[in-house]
Amino acid sequence: MNDNDASVELRDSVQAARRAGTSLCIRAGDSKAFYGRETGGETLDVSRHRGITRYDPTELVISARAGTPLVLIEQALDARGQMLAFEPPHYGDTATLGGTIACNLSGPRRASAGAARDFVLGCRIINGKGEMLSFGGEVMKNVAGYDVSRLMCGALGTLGVLLDVSLKVLPRPEAEITLSLPLGEHQAIARLHDWGQQPLPVTASCHDGINLYVRLSGAQGAVAAARRLVGGDELSDGARFWNRLREQRSGFFVSQQPLWRLSLASDTPPLPIPGKWLYEWGGALRWLVSDAPAATIRDTAVAAGGHAVLYRGGDRTGEIFHPLTDGLMAIHRRLKLAFDPDGILNPGRMYPEF
Amino acid sequence: MNSAATGNRPAGIDRRYLIQQLQALLPSDAVLHASEDLRPFECDGLSAYRELPLVAVLPDTIEQVQAVLRLCHRLRVPVVARGAGTGLSGGALPYRQGVLLSLAKFTAILDIDPRRRTARVQPGVRNLAISQAAEPYGLYYAPDPSSQIACTIGGNVAENSGGVHCLKYGLTVHNIQQVKVITIDGEMLTIGGSGLDAPGYDLLALLTGSEGMLAVIVEVTVKLLPAPERAQVLLAAFDDLVKAGQAVGNIISAGIIPAGLEMMDRLAIQAAEDFVHAGYPRDAEAILLCELDGTNEEVSEHILRVRGVLHDSGATEVRTARNEAERLTFWKGRKAAFPAVGRISPDYYCMDGTIPRKHLPRVLKSIAELSAGFGLPVANVFHAGDGNLHPLILYDANKPGELERTEAFGGRILELCVEVGGTITGEHGVGMEKLDQMCVQFDALELQQFHAVKAAFDKDGLLNPGKAVPTLHRCAEFGAMHVHGGRLRFPELERF
Numbered sequence: 114m115n116d117n118d119a120s121v122e123l124r125d126s127v128q129a130a131r132r133a134g135t136s137l138c139i140r141a142g143d144s145k146a147f148y149g150r151e152t153g154g155e156t157l158d159v160s161r162h163r164g165i166t167r168y169d170p171t172e173l174v175i176s177a178r179a180g181t182p183l184v185l186i187e188q189a190l191d192a193r194g195q196m197l198a199f200e201p202p203h204y205g206d207t208a209t210l211g212g213t214i215a216c217n218l219s220g221p222r223r224a225s226a227g228a229a230r231d232f233v234l235g236c237r238i239i240n241g242k243g244e245m246l247s248f249g250g251e252v253m254k255n256v257a258g259y260d261v262s263r264l265m266c267g268a269l270g271t272l273g274v275l276l277d278v279s280l281k282v283l284p285r286p287e288a289e290i291t292l293s294l295p296l297g298e299h300q301a302i303a304r305l306h307d308w309g310q311q312p313l314p315v316t317a318s319c320h321d322g323i324n325l326y327v328r329l330s331g332a333q334g335a336v337a338a339a340r341r342l343v344g345g346d347e348l349s350d351g352a353r354f355w356n357r358l359r360e361q362r363s364g365f366f367v368s369q370q371p372l373w374r375l376s377l378a379s380d381t382p383p384l385p386i387p388g389k390w391l392y393e394w395g396g397a398l399r400w401l402v403s404d405a406p407a408a409t410i411r412d413t414a415v416a417a418g419g420h421a422v423l424y425r426g427g428d429r430t431g432e433i434f435h436p437l438t439d440g441l442m443a444i445h446r447r448l449k450l451a452f453d454p455d456g457i458l459n460p461g462r463m464y465p466e467f
Numbered sequence: 468m469n470s471a472a473t474g475n476r477p478a479g480i481d482r483r484y485l486i487q488q489l490q491a492l493l494p495s496d497a498v499l500h501a502s503e504d505l506r507p508f509e510c511d512g513l514s515a516y517r518e519l520p521l522v523a524v525l526p527d528t529i530e531q532v533q534a535v536l537r538l539c540h541r542l543r544v545p546v547v548a549r550g551a552g553t554g555l556s557g558g559a560l561p562y563r564q565g566v567l568l569s570l571a572k573f574t575a576i577l578d579i580d581p582r583r584r585t586a587r588v589q590p591g592v593r594n595l596a597i598s599q600a601a602e603p604y605g606l607y608y609a610p611d612p613s614s615q616i617a618c619t620i621g622g623n624v625a626e627n628s629g630g631v632h633c634l635k636y637g638l639t640v641h642n643i644q645q646v647k648v649i650t651i652d653g654e655m656l657t658i659g660g661s662g663l664d665a666p667g668y669d670l671l672a673l674l675t676g677s678e679g680m681l682a683v684i685v686e687v688t689v690k691l692l693p694a695p696e697r698a699q700v701l702l703a704a705f706d707d708l709v710k711a712g713q714a715v716g717n718i719i720s721a722g723i724i725p726a727g728l729e730m731m732d733r734l735a736i737q738a739a740e741d742f743v744h745a746g747y748p749r750d751a752e753a754i755l756l757c758e759l760d761g762t763n764e765e766v767s768e769h770i771l772r773v774r775g776v777l778h779d780s781g782a783t784e785v786r787t788a789r790n791e792a793e794r795l796t797f798w799k800g801r802k803a804a805f806p807a808v809g810r811i812s813p814d815y816y817c818m819d820g821t822i823p824r825k826h827l828p829r830v831l832k833s834i835a836e837l838s839a840g841f842g843l844p845v846a847n848v849f850h851a852g853d854g855n856l857h858p859l860i861l862y863d864a865n866k867p868g869e870l871e872r873t874e875a876f877g878g879r880i881l882e883l884c885v886e887v888g889g890t891i892t893g894e895h896g897v898g899m900e901k902l903d904q905m906c907v908q909f910d911a912l913e914l915q916q917f918h919a920v921k922a923a924f925d926k927d928g929l930l931n932p933g934k935a936v937p938t939l940h941r942c943a944e945f946g947a948m949h950v951h952g953g954r955l956r957f958p959e960l961e962r963f
Contacts (some may be wrong), residue, residue, distance in 0.1 A: 171716035172823050172854075194722055223663065230669055231641050244912045252821040253634060253853035254893035256627045256676045257901070257908050258936065259920050260640065263672030272668070284722035306582045310605060312693040312762060334764025376662035380582045397663045418661025435666035440656050444923060445667055451919035463667070 116164025118178070120237070120245065120276050126157055127274060127457075128243030136457050139270040141180045142207030145216055149269050149462045151429040159211055162276060165189055167251070174234060174251050176279040179211025186210060190282055198226040198283040202359045211275040217267030220359040221317035221328065224379075224394035230266035232281045238265060238273030241453025251279045264448075270459040271467065272452040286316070286330035291351025292343055294325045298383040298392070301325040305395045306380055313339045317355055320392040321365060328355060358393070365391045365400070371427035373401040373410055377419035384413050400424075411435060434463055442466060480544055480564055482521050488542070489524055489566070492534040497572075499523040508567045511552040511559040512614070515816075515870065516899050520547065520561035527572035529647075529655065529685050536683065537653035539566055545932045546651070548679045550591060550622030553614040555817060556898030558626065558678045558934055565932070568683065570621050576600050577686070583661070584691040585644060590621025590684045594628075597689060606691035609636035612894070613802065621684045627676030629894035631727040631801075634852035635760075638894070640675040642690050648674060648682035651925045656682070673920070678896050679931040681924040695760035698726065699770055700794045703782040704751035708732060711753035712827040714780035715851045718757065721776050723769050727758035728852030729801050732831075735808065735846040735859070736800075742807035745800030748784060755782075755851065756801055758794075804848045805859065812844070812861035816873045820884030821893035824854045833883050834858055841876040843869075855893035856884070882907050897935045905935075906942035914939060 130137050136154030140146075163180040170193040177186055183203055190196055200220030201213045214236070219228040235249025238261075249255055249262035265273060296304060301320040308315055308327075314335050317328035327343055328351060329336045340347075348354055357363045366372065370388070379396040388403025401410065407423065414421040420435035427433075437445060442464075449456065449467040456467060482500075489498045499505060500522045509517045521544075526532050539546045545565030552559050561567045573589035576596070580586070581604035586597050594615040598607040611630035612618055618628070624646060627639045636642070645659035659671045674681055705711040711730055718725060731739065733752050740747045747754055755777070759769045770787060777785045788794035800807075808815050822830050831847065838845045844861045858880055862873040881891040881904040891897070891904040905914070917936040921928065937945075 169823070169825065171720050172825060173719060174823070217664070217669070227637070227641060228664065230672060231637065240916065244916070246913045246916055247909075248913065250888065250890050252823060252889050252893070254629050254638065254821045254850070254855045255890040256894060256896050257890050257892050257905060258897070258913070258917050259681075260627070260672045260676055261916070261920070263640070263669050266669055266672075267664075268668055283724065284719075287722065309584060310581060310693055312696050314762065314765075331761070332765040332768045334768055335762040338762060338764050376660070376664050378583055378661035394663060420660065420662065420666045422666070437667050438656075440650075440654050441658075441667060441670070444656070444670065447923035448668060448920065451923045452916070 117161055118164070119162035123157065123159065123162060123274060123276065124239050124243055124245050127239050127241070130155065130157075130457050131241065131243055131455055134455070136460050139274055139459055141209040141211050142182065142205065144203060144205030144208040145212050147425055148216055150433050150465070152459055152462045154460070157274065159274065160209065166277065170195055172251070173253070173282050174279055175282050176251060176277060177210050178277050179209060179275040181210045183208040183210055183213055191285070194285050195282045196285045197232065197280065198222055199229045199232055200226075200359060201229060202361070204360065210278055214266055214278050215268065215270045215275055221319070221355050221393060224318070224397060225316045226283070230263045233262050233266055233278060234281055235279040236262045236265055236275055237277040238275055240273045241455060241458045245276070246273075249279070253281060269462045271449060271463050272458070274458065288333045288336040289316075289328060289330045289351065290336055290340060291326060291328045291348040291354055292340065292345035293348055294327070294345035295323065296320070296325045298322070298390070301392070302380060302382070302396045308343070309395060313342065315339075318393065318395050319358055322390060326354065365389060365402070368402045369426075370402050370404050371423055372425040373403060374422045374424040375399040375401060375410070375414045375419060377414060377417040381417040384417065386410060386413055407432065437464070480521065480542065485542065485544060485566070486522055488538055489522060489535065492538065493524055493526055493531055497525045497527070497531075499525070505567075508549065508552070508561055508569070511549070511554045511557060513555050513557040513898065513900055516557040516560050518561045518563050520563070520565055520567035523567040523569060525569045525572050529649070532568070532649050532683060532685055533653040533655065535566065535568060536649055536651055539929060540651050540653065540927070543927060543929065545929050547931050548625070548683045550619035550625070551593070551617050553618040554622060554626060554898065555819070555895040556892070556900040558896050558898035558931070560899050562932055570619070570685070573621070573685065579604065581606060585688050586691055587686065587688045588620055589686060591619050594618050594620060594623055601691050605694050607694050608642065608689050609692050610639050610642055613805070620687050620689065624675055624684050624687055625677065625679050626896045627894070629850070629855070631729060631850060633850065634728060635724050635726045636692070640672055643671065643675065643687060644690055645688040646671065646674060646684055647686035648684050650682050651927070651929050655685070659688070676896070678898065678935040680921055680935050681930065683930070695726070696762045697766045698758055698760040698794065699766050700756055700758045700788045700797050701770065701773055701777065702747070702786045702788070702797050703755045703757070703777040704748040704784040705753045705755070705781065706751065706783050707781070708753045708831055709828040710781040711755055712824065712851070714755060714777055714782065715824060717776045717780050718773055721772055723759070723773060725757045725773070725852060726760040727756065728850075729756040730754070730849040730851040731801065731804060732847040734844065735804050735848050738807040738811050738846060739800040739804050742810055743799050743803045745796050747800050751783065756797055801848070804846075808846050808859045808861065813863040813865065816860040816862060816877055818856065818858045818860065818877050818880050819892050819895040820881050820889055821853070821855045822884050822887050822889035824851070826887040826889070830856070830883055830887060834880055837876055837879055841872055843873060843876055850893070853893070854889065878904060899934060902937040902941060903945045905937050906945045911939055911942070914942065
């Protein structure tokens with residue numbers, strides 16, 4: 114498929130849906146259909162709106178239409194020695210930029226480099242009134258107006274249809290190695306926090322219950338020096354390890370039971386919920402495969418200063434994302450009304466209330 | 468249109484009644500209403516705008532802040548929150564018919580957690596004080612606005628403050644984890660959490676840089692970083708600004724993200740040199756300061772490579788600071804650039820546009836032409852790594868009409884930034900100052916969307932009214948709304 118600007122058609126579709134009172138289900142590559150709550154509505158296909166519109170490596174910025182396959186963006190960056198530093202998971206070959214940003218999905222490098230939202234510089238959207246709006250821009254520093262671009266990250270399309278997104282990009286590290294150390298959970302958490310207080314180039318971490326895996330990235334000399342301090346054995350194909358982890362293709366993720374994602378204070382001790390655990394992000398992200406009651410999992414996450422998402426499986430019409438306090442829910446509903454007064458954009462995808 | 472958008476507010480607030488009510492909520496010395504007591508609050512760092520509030524309050528507990536906001540909400544009295552008042556866009560300018568809410572008494576560092584690498588602090592804690600408190604643990608707070616010795620973290624969040632290390636370490640929004648805010652109806656919301664993300668919409672991003680329009684910040688949890696093992700700075704001189712600009716792109720192209728990358732032009736170099744004797748080459752057209760930090764090995768590798776890039780880019784001279792004292796001397800000139808310019812001119816006006824770096828030559832050339840046209844000199848100081856320009860317009864406020872001419876000149880510079888795909892403010896905020904330029908940056912629908920966001924938090928428009936987002940009426944008067952859609956404010960110019 115060729116580059117194509119479908120923004121006017123998409124706007125017309127949103128306006129028509131608004132007039133007809135039809136809900137829209139925004140979709141492009143459909144690689145994240147599993148994520149969030151199930152919604153009905155007429156499909157609004159954004160995949161026709163695609164193409165990299167601007168990429169100037171010396172500016173460290175890439176701009177592309179939302180339907181652009183993520184893999185094309187990564188190829189373009191790779192050819193110039195750059196990368197999306199938030200290392201987004203694809204969850205399928207058809208993943209697009211729009212879906213990635215709408216879900217605010219970030220991979221192993223998140224704890225050191227930042228999340229998808231940290232790299233968003235600007236975007237163009239269609240709100241629920243069918244208005245085409247631009248926020249932010251293509252520059253690193255921009256504080257004109259409210260940060261609507263970042264508000265779109267993780268909003269699951271409930272506030273607007275993403276049309277174009279500009280992202281900050283970074284050079285690929287010169288050197289990267291992955292080390293494996295046989296450590297239990299407690300020891301792994303302690304070790305990660307010891308390292309965290311030192312200026313070490315740790316750019317990913319994972320604990321699978323048996324081993325702690327650590328990725329070091331940066332200048333050759335820096336990686337070599339850090340390797341001496343960290344110890345352990347070097348993996349022969351570290352890139353493959355992190356790729357399988359990011360895409361949830363490693364053995365841990367193969368299960369019929371629900372997959373939970375817990376985002377917590379990084380130094381939280383191992384939690385007493387029965388199930389299989391896998392840690393990432395220095396302990397701040399914990400995957401849990403478990404049949405334990407949702408209430409138990411959510412309460413435990415809250416006690417650890419965080420929240421829990423029913424990531425895969427379970428009842429997709431029920432409560433997926435962590436419930437909000439009344440005060441926050443009221444703000445969410447009013448923001449939803451501010452962008453989509455008739456509630457036609459992905460209604461119920463995030464919470465049943467809007 | 469709602470009241471937040473029109474700025475219409477009920478007239479005739481009974482000042483005496485308001486003061487009485489506030490005195491019932493707060494200790495007597497926390498309610499200031501005599502005009503001599505209000506004078507210190509009349510402006511922020513942008514002193515061209517001055518106004519006295521009806522009354523200023525200095526609560527010292529969150530409950531008091533909640534009580535003040537509940538009262539103001541009930542009486543429909545506008546509230547302007549204020550930190551240290553170092554902002555440069557008039558964001559903390561008092562509202563004549565309103566309450567000035569100072570967070571100056573909230574100065575406690577509540578917790579430093581070296582394992583989690585976080586600091587939980589009250590909003591009135593100074594930016595630099597956080598890094599100082601974290602230093603015993605080998606940690607620091609990365610964003611370092613030039614006012615960091617005085618500015619407070621609450622204001623930093625409200626403005627999404629930057630500094631000289633943004634390209635590598637990000638802005639405030641990248642370095643905070645949680646805030647507690649009080650809404651106009653007195654409710655406390657906790658936004659963010661102890662993890663790296665939170666459920667629902669990214670309200671933390673929305674609140675950051677919202678200029679006190681959405682809620683009042685009463686607590687901030689910031690992320691701390693391990694202090695780099697080593698920092699080293701290079702100083703490169705150029706006989707041509709364009710070459711200096713290209714050198715910046717060449718460093719980035721070499722795959723290196725410097726911790727700081729600053730540029731100064733001839734007038735700024737000379738003013739700084741005369742003031743602090745940093746050893747800058749006085750005859751250079753431009754200098755670049757490039758700071759590299761990280762592990763020992765990394766810095767050594769990068770210094771070698773950056774030296775090579777600078778020479779290849781046509782630098783007439785490249786110096787590496789030989790020791791920490793020299794590194795600080797190199798920085799001293801840059802950090803003193805604003806006061807240095809203050810010495811050579813009765814007044815100066817600091818602009819804050821951001822542009823894609825590749826347009827630097829064109830923008831600097833246009834600024835020079837405008838400077839000649841307006842008859843006002845300009846010294847350029849530039850966060851070159853991230854494209855954030857700080858042209859300093861030299862003027863004399865005592866000469867009739869010169870301030871107005873300066874503001875017009877400044878406005879043209881910001882419009883120029885928008886024309887090349889940049890923005891009217893990189894880090895200082897819109898405040899009162901850049902409302903007209905917001906009409907150039909955004910079209911009517913976008914501004915309406917901003918007003919709708921504001922109304923979702925504050926439907927009566929009581930928090931910091933009249934700031935940050937202009938009314939459509941104002942834009943119509945400014946004469947910019949006809950550019951709706953295309954933004955072709957200057958159709959005769961070449962487009963990018």
